[in-house]
Amino acid sequence: MGSKKGSSLGEAQIALLDEDGASSIRIALKEDEEEELGRRVWVESKKLWHIAGPSMIGRVTNYAILVITQAFAGHLGELELAAVAIVINVIVGFDIGFMLGMASALETLCGQAFGAKKPYMLGVYLQRGWIVLFMFCVLLLPVFVFASPILKFLGQPSEIAELCGVLALWLIPLHFSFALQFPLWRFLQSQLKAWVIAWMCVIALVVHIFVSWLLVYKFEFGVIGTAAAVNISWWVLNLGLFIYTVTGACPLTWTGFSFQAFNGLWDFVKLSFASGVMLCLENWYYRILLLLTGNLENSKIAVDALAICMSINGWEMMIPLSFFAATGVRVANELGGGNGKGAKFATIVAVVTSLIIGIFISTFIALFHTQIGYLFSTSKPVLQQVNNLSLLLVFTILLNSVQPVLSGVAVGSGWQSYVAYINLGCYYIVGLPLGILLGWVFHVGVMGIWAGMIFGGTAIQTLILAFITTRCNWETEAEKANLHVRKWEAQIQPQN
Template sequence: MSSATETLCGQAFGARHDHMMGIYLQRSWIVDGAAATILLPLVTFAAPIFRLLGQEEDVAIAAGNMSPWFIPYVYYLVFSLTIQMYLQAQLKNEVVGWFSAISFVLHILLSWIFVNKLELGTAGAMGALTISTWSLVIGLLVYIFGGWCPNTWKGFTKAAFADILPVVKLSISSGFMICLEIWYNSIIILAAGYMKNATTAISAFSICHNILAWEFMLSVGFLGAACVRVANELGRGNAKSAKFAIKIILSTSIVIGVVFWVLCLIFGEEISHFLTSDEEVAETVSSLVVLLAFSILLNSVQPVLTGVAVGAGVQSMVAFVNLGSYYIIGLPAGILLGYVVHLEVQGLWMGLLSGVVVQTLILSYIIWRTDWDEQVNKASERLRRWFLKSEKDSIESSTPA
């Protein structure tokens, strides 16, 4: 849901509606905070939910013991994601990077103290996570409130409660867009658990999925860059620059993707033996190397296209594309190839890949056919409709000449 902040703040920054960025940030806190509170029972009642799903009692008890620790983490996400997108929209990526690095170092240090030295176990690990993550939020809030964002943060205002419904709609479509993608991968991994040799299948699938996730971390950077650049240019009213930014970011991401694609094809089997000592799991991973390589290649395209869509504020369109590509094509194809055609893990991954291929092709076609001048007009209309005068402008307009 926080990607709505990227759209609104990015376009506002491009249009030089700087004071509106702080209002959009506060609206995002209200909407995302309410959503987190509504979903909180899923965390607090983890133990009975796990029992209802048929999990073993020791697993349910462990989930129940850990669930209270996730409550502060849920609210950390509300502030962390929105603040980072607010800062990135105004090209303050370096600030986010430095604070994140400090939080990461603190997390390692606290984990070592709480888990290794004090032997607090899971509670220690979760405590370290809570302290380190909230240190990031507190640091970023100090940066914003301390006067380092003078043009975009004018303080708390009642205006944040105005025009909430459009923000809710954009946030919900953003949430569905992301969730449909995350759930897709999770369901595919879950489906691997019903194979004949489930332990080997899940282990191999998880290894390949982690490799894909590592490469995806680079792609997320291009996703953010695409979102910010497109949103800024649309807000600025420059359709030509938006199209040029898309071409540059997409080309750069594809080049990096090709490099990792080649490396995966060359060293795939060696990587499988490096990551596991189980020969059967290593062989299964090796059998997935070619499919993994093409997944990595697509990983260099799909996030950029999603970032472009977020920058343009068309998350609902991407959500429908994800729904059709993943759940109408990809998931049934994976089940069919894995269980009916008996291709096992390879069949599941083929299905996963087919969904991503369809999604990438559809998004590529939509973006290629997009009238960016029309998108500029839509962004301008959105900004005009939600625009509120700053206190300075209001005072000047009310002062007689």
């Protein structure tokens, strides 16, 4: 009996030890998994920030050129501020939206080619980008030439529209600079040379501040001086990037000018056009908000206040747009290399990182909502209206911390044409009519227009993109990317 009892006790102890051992193994495995996950997040974050960090510096300083231009104009007078705000946010914003969108095709092509270890294809893609964007610069030139009658037709006050027309003519050199700069930017980013862009943008910003002071205050050229300063600083940036690229800094990807850039040009135009439509539908959305506000009563104050909010939002938007670019490159690199799981993981890390930053900035705006307008104006009615709009600005920043990153996934995966339809439906079939309904039918004014466009358009579009991304079969996307690279490679022969 004692023996059996001892035996039973021994078996119980062994079972307990076995259970403890299994539990320890499970704990150890869980710890190993957590360590492995932490290591993967750290590695992916470094890759992401290697692109997003310098891109953020570049985009913030680049956009600061336009913000500082509005700040100089704001201290010249309310009319000058309204005119510069409309030209930059509507005319130039319309232009940037389309040209930037068309250039984003290079993020898909260059990113996937670089990931597939085909660096010689990038230089040909760059030249195709220059050709296509220059052609569209010529096609879009009437927007600048006839800016004044266009704005009058859209309901802007005659006095503001006339001054906008003069400024738009002065900004034609800026318009053509986009055809050179935007492809160069994507070409360098795709091969992880984003720091070059960042340093050149900082130099251009310093030049802009000095030239703006010189032309506006020293030589007293007034509002025309602000436009001339933008042209000068932007071309300093362009020439710096161009000289860096063609003088031997990119030996594997730039092998000189080639007639191969004209091969397969139509296919490139189609992809670029789809990319342009995708981003410009989104970019124009908030420009239309500014135009609609111009038709309200006391429109000068409303336009000035909304322009200030849009400038703050646009400046902050450079951060999620940096993650847009970085996510596009990372997803394209992983898909081009045949790693679908890597593309999915890069997407998750990018969305979470951008959202955390968005929450922080939204909180900052909410805490200092009464002070943010002083950077642009000292007019009490304008500052009061900015304070009233600050809550909507907070929601806009929060939504925009996620939506551009998901658009970056679309660009890296080559989904531009599908997302263009989503943007069209969400923004112009749902959001815009809802904004008009709240603004005029329910007489909520500029707050109603903006609120309807945020919650009716941007929020729904973000939810749809999130659904598509979570339901994506990444291994299938990697196979598609491989087929695309081989298709485009057939049109390009390596040069010695």
